[in-house]
Amino acid sequence: MHISELPVGAEFVVGRVLSGREVGKRLVDMGFTEGADGKVLRKAFLSGPLHVEIRGYEVILRRSEAAMIEVRERSKDAVPHV
Amino acid sequence: MSENTGRLVRIALAGNPNAGKTSLFNALTGAHHKVGNYPGVTVEKREGSRARGDKEYRFLDLPGIYSLTAYSLDEVVTRDCLLDEPPDLILDVLDSTNLERHLFLCLQFQELGIPVVGALNMSDEAKAKGIEVDGTALGKLLGIPMARTVATNGQGLDALLDLVDASVSGNAVDGRSLDYGSEIEALLGPIEKAIAEDADFASRHPPRWLAVKLVEKDEDAFARLEAHREAGKVAVLAKKASDWIGRHFGKDSEIVISEQRYAYIHGACLEAVKRKEKGAPSLSERIDRVVMHPVFALPFFIFVLWGIFQLTFSIGAWPMAWLEAFFGWLSAQVAAIVPMGPLHSLLIDGVIAGVGSVLSFVPLIIILFFLLSVLEDTGYLSRAAFATDRILHGFGLHGQSIFPLMLGFGCSVPAIMSARTLKSPRDRILTVLAIPFMSCGAKLPVHVLFAAAFFPKNPAAAVLAVYGTGVVLALVSSLVLRNTILRGEPTPFVMELPPWRAPTLRGLLWHVGEKTATYARKAGTVILAASILIWAVTNFPAYSPTATERQSAAATWSKAHPGADQAALDRGVAAALAGKALSASAAGSFGHLIEPLIRPLGFDWRVGIATVTGFAAKEVVVSTFGILYGVGTDDGGSTSLRAKLAADPSWSPLAAISLMLFVLLIPPCFAALATLRAELGWSWLGFSIAFQLAIGWLVAFAVFQVGTRLGFS
Numbered sequence: 001m002h003i004s005e006l007p008v009g010a011e012f013v014v015g016r017v018l019s020g021r022e023v024g025k026r027l028v029d030m031g032f033t034e035g036a037d038g039k040v041l042r043k044a045f046l047s048g049p050l051h052v053e054i055r056g057y058e059v060i061l062r063r064s065e066a067a068m069i070e071v072r073e074r075s076k077d078a079v080p081h082v
Numbered sequence: 083m084s085e086n087t088g089r090l091v092r093i094a095l096a097g098n099p100n101a102g103k104t105s106l107f108n109a110l111t112g113a114h115h116k117v118g119n120y121p122g123v124t125v126e127k128r129e130g131s132r133a134r135g136d137k138e139y140r141f142l143d144l145p146g147i148y149s150l151t152a153y154s155l156d157e158v159v160t161r162d163c164l165l166d167e168p169p170d171l172i173l174d175v176l177d178s179t180n181l182e183r184h185l186f187l188c189l190q191f192q193e194l195g196i197p198v199v200g201a202l203n204m205s206d207e208a209k210a211k212g213i214e215v216d217g218t219a220l221g222k223l224l225g226i227p228m229a230r231t232v233a234t235n236g237q238g239l240d241a242l243l244d245l246v247d248a249s250v251s252g253n254a255v256d257g258r259s260l261d262y263g264s265e266i267e268a269l270l271g272p273i274e275k276a277i278a279e280d281a282d283f284a285s286r287h288p289p290r291w292l293a294v295k296l297v298e299k300d301e302d303a304f305a306r307l308e309a310h311r312e313a314g315k316v317a318v319l320a321k322k323a324s325d326w327i328g329r330h331f332g333k334d335s336e337i338v339i340s341e342q343r344y345a346y347i348h349g350a351c352l353e354a355v356k357r358k359e360k361g362a363p364s365l366s367e368r369i370d371r372v373v374m375h376p377v378f379a380l381p382f383f384i385f386v387l388w389g390i391f392q393l394t395f396s397i398g399a400w401p402m403a404w405l406e407a408f409f410g411w412l413s414a415q416v417a418a419i420v421p422m423g424p425l426h427s428l429l430i431d432g433v434i435a436g437v438g439s440v441l442s443f444v445p446l447i448i449i450l451f452f453l454l455s456v457l458e459d460t461g462y463l464s465r466a467a468f469a470t471d472r473i474l475h476g477f478g479l480h481g482q483s484i485f486p487l488m489l490g491f492g493c494s495v496p497a498i499m500s501a502r503t504l505k506s507p508r509d510r511i512l513t514v515l516a517i518p519f520m521s522c523g524a525k526l527p528v529h530v531l532f533a534a535a536f537f538p539k540n541p542a543a544a545v546l547a548v549y550g551t552g553v554v555l556a557l558v559s560s561l562v563l564r565n566t567i568l569r570g571e572p573t574p575f576v577m578e579l580p581p582w583r584a585p586t587l588r589g590l591l592w593h594v595g596e597k598t599a600t601y602a603r604k605a606g607t608v609i610l611a612a613s614i615l616i617w618a619v620t621n622f623p624a625y626s627p628t629a630t631e632r633q634s635a636a637a638t639w640s641k642a643h644p645g646a647d648q649a650a651l652d653r654g655v656a657a658a659l660a661g662k663a664l665s666a667s668a669a670g671s672f673g674h675l676i677e678p679l680i681r682p683l684g685f686d687w688r689v690g691i692a693t694v695t696g697f698a699a700k701e702v703v704v705s706t707f708g709i710l711y712g713v714g715t716d717d718g719g720s721t722s723l724r725a726k727l728a729a730d731p732s733w734s735p736l737a738a739i740s741l742m743l744f745v746l747l748i749p750p751c752f753a754a755l756a757t758l759r760a761e762l763g764w765s766w767l768g769f770s771i772a773f774q775l776a777i778g779w780l781v782a783f784a785v786f787q788v789g790t791r792l793g794f795s
Binding site: 016017019022023024025026027028029030031033034036041042043044045046047048049051055056057058059060061062064065 | 336344374
């Protein structure tokens, strides 16, 4: 599952980042590592960028970049990782 | 470079963007700093110093970066700087509200083997957010001494410098460093050892750091390895290690290394950082609900933009008028001292008029930069990228291209300079090349003149059509360039979104001062030279009318203005002769020479001259027509010029549209071209000039020829 498939407000846990080429490495360096917690804050109109919280700070990224990150939705009552 | 008198401490100031690094640099160095560029690149280099006790600290402000990979220019500059001229110490500025990501870079600095001290900055903001950082505990856990600071008010600087002193004298570092876990450490050990075998190489390349980078498959690290005595052997070891990690962990080794770093940091933060549960949504989030609304973010952005231009031009009109008055006064003073002749003309029509017209734009630029700095310092720029990326990405541009492009409507010089915010060279080149298509403020008087003369019923619509054509051409040409000479994978769009922050006046003034100085310096050098050159080609070869020519000009003028007095007659004759003089000058000859080339666009030799003079500044096109039509330069934009143009049978509404597009699209003024060269180099300057000339000619040709065929002339 990818971030763009989650509804706004959903909390997620990062699974794996596909490929370590430039984009993947950049994503991991920005904190999208396996097990990191995040939240979908908003999704721009007409497949525009996503606004996401990761490791307690906020990033914006395109859906094409977000498609490099596998995530799973975290149920609301699960124990937070961070 | 490593000579140390014992009193001088060389410190590299480093950290992530948005950590308050610039504020800390300013707090540490006060006014004692100088700004330049790193050799060969447009990354800004700031240096400053501070004296304390018997010590002198020299600070080098490195660019804000997220990691030490070789993917961005800023990262490469930082890395080269730290490896090739190692400082005595790295002072890493950390945002206390976002420690995990900031420590990610900090620990990479530690691997360089240079002492690192951490400034836990924005500790006031962290406190307000309920984040409690135990600096001493964190410092012990990571082996990096830490002190809390608030750069905006200078709090904590002395404690920080005490830690710097202790670290430099070797009393603070306890040798701890990041542990990648036993499996990876077992692979790194032999690589480090193999690197260290070439002692001379190892003294310039920290073995630990290089070993990790090689395992991360960093191309620049492999290039550096070439200098090693047994480069091949080390490379094989490193490749084996990456492959093993890739197989064992089931993902690329560079990802595994970064994940291990984050895991280590996460562990340390669990012990040393306490976080209270978040309550109600923060003010920042509430602002974003409006400003970053999924649908209304774009209209809001357009509104902000409109506001900026309104403010800039309405406030700017005052100081602009003062400066123009000042230069008018100055030329009157000079005129009184210097006798008539070539020197008189050079000083007044060349130097003062040229530099004066450019300097009168300085107030506009100051205001524009001030407002943009407000947007930048508050954090709106990243939000604007969010709003516009969808559209710009479709044309091969980047969300961050929006501000340089929009600035282009004001002045290309700051616009081209502001493209520095784009980190990928390809995006920056593409953005800079698109800027000349945005009709700048100096082209507006030309549009207004021709629109008023030939579209008296609806001049605004004609001007707007020209602006719109420029925008469409900017987007289309970007798309074309992106798919031809600037082809490549799209640059990732992963941007940090800093929380909204109130800008400080000191920070704003500092930004503005720095940028304005760069512009003014250019006006003083390149533009001065260009003004003199253009003055020369419009005044030489000198024209001296014969008595008969003078008489015939007087007779023509008297016939057209019966009953005028002698003074009016003299002015009229002088104006008529000025047009003749310009026609006989080198610029005039050039105009006549290129007439066959511009004929098909609907122009005669006069436009050829205006093309040359427009190089000084585009608004000069108007005064050139003023001279050529014998109305004098004083009232170039006045109704008389408009009436003369409208009455001239060689013009038509179609030719006027063609001219407006031609002026918009041909290469910009000298100042803009000089800036373009400074930012991208000679070859891109050459490309841009050829590209704009080709498009300008083709568009004007197409409009005029198709229009004529359709019977619009």
